[in-house]
Amino acid sequence: MVETMRENSESAMRETLADFLRRRRDALSPRAVGLQAGPRRRTPGLRRDEVARLASMSATYYERLEQGRGPQPSTGILAGLARALRLDPDERAYLHLLAGHAEPPVVASDRVVDSRLLSVMQAIEATSPAFAADDLATVLAQNELHTTLFGPVAGLPGWEGNLFWCWFVSHRWRRIMVNPPDQQEAIGRAYVAALRVVVAERGHDPAATTLVGRLRAASAEFARMWEEHRVSKPASSPIVTVVDERVGQLDFDHALLVGPRSRQRLYSLHAASGTPTRQRVSRLIELVRQR
Structure with missing residues (x-):
């Protein structure tokens, strides 16, 4: 029973991670990342292959993450996703939490006081x-x-x-x-x-x-x-x-x-x-x- 509960919890986290990635991708305009919108786009957001390219990963791997089928992403993968999707510090921390990693440290600009x-x-x-x-x-x-x-x-x-x-x-x-x-x-x-x-x-x-x-x-x-x-x-x-x-x-x-x-x-x-x-x-x- 404990094993079943753990599997259900992991499944819920994967699904939540997939939904978060989809929502952030849909909310990010091509112009925000330096791409042309073009007349053939069906949605105002980015395509999966564009996010994958910006995050320096394969389109297949990213697609699996959005489908809730991917393995646990590494912190390096998460850093690429956060950069590609233009996540703010709170969103970046949430992304790491969903992926089962500790919140990444935030290093402020040198000598700039909060x-x-x-x-x-x-x-x-x-x-x-x-x-x-x-x-x-x-x-x-x-x-x-x-x-x-x-x-x-x-x-x-x-x-x-x-x-x-x-x-x-x-x-x-x-x-x-x-x-x-x-x-x-x-x-x-x-x-x-x-x-x-x-x-x-x-x-x-x-x-x-x-x-x-x-x-x-x-x-x-x-x-x-x-x-x-x-x-x-x-x-x-x-x-x-x-x-x-x-x-x-x-x-x-x-x-x-x-x-x-x-x-x-x-x-x-x-x-x-x-x-x-x-x-x-x-x-x-x-x-x-x-x-």
Whole structure:
């Protein structure tokens, strides 16, 4: 019975995949892909052979997919189909889901900050230090309050603009923290466990493996934690305590927002409840603006 249910489920997925491909093909005009419509077309969409040619596959193979008879397509085949049918990121993710593959990672254009994350970062500027980074934690933008507390990082050359490098190698962000060593250990271990997941999501591409290799060579602490092979999505970790010479101790909770399309991250710090941090942050902003 379990086997029958599994076969029914697979059959339903194949049929849904076939219907999705047909619908997207019918909805895509020839002009959208640089083809002439011509007077002999029966429908406004593309023909099967045209999709196959655009996706770099045989027309017979594509026809079988549309008929729900094809084998499970590889990620390479899916990439070709997504390109040929001009699928947006949500449609591409859905295509992979129907084909039984994990959602493909979306790599944003180099150094272009996700506009949605940027608007959130700017909206909380008066109360919360925040920065946006790519999925490998290279800092792309900081708000004024984050720069005030941690110094400018976005746009620094080499690895100096990377969160993991700032934490494990240059220590530039750890020097102003007064968290005890065990809490800093927990924060670092959480970073490494999250990086493990990102590296796998990116398919161990050159950018990810190069970063890990450089970190392992430059930091014995990172190398030790990496060898533990712990994995986790970004999770909560201890309150971050920062001492600023102008206003005193600041205690922050933290939050992480992941861009739904870009896979970029927005890291933000928020005043911990029951502490005078909110008032001190307001005072710090006043001092900075007066200066």
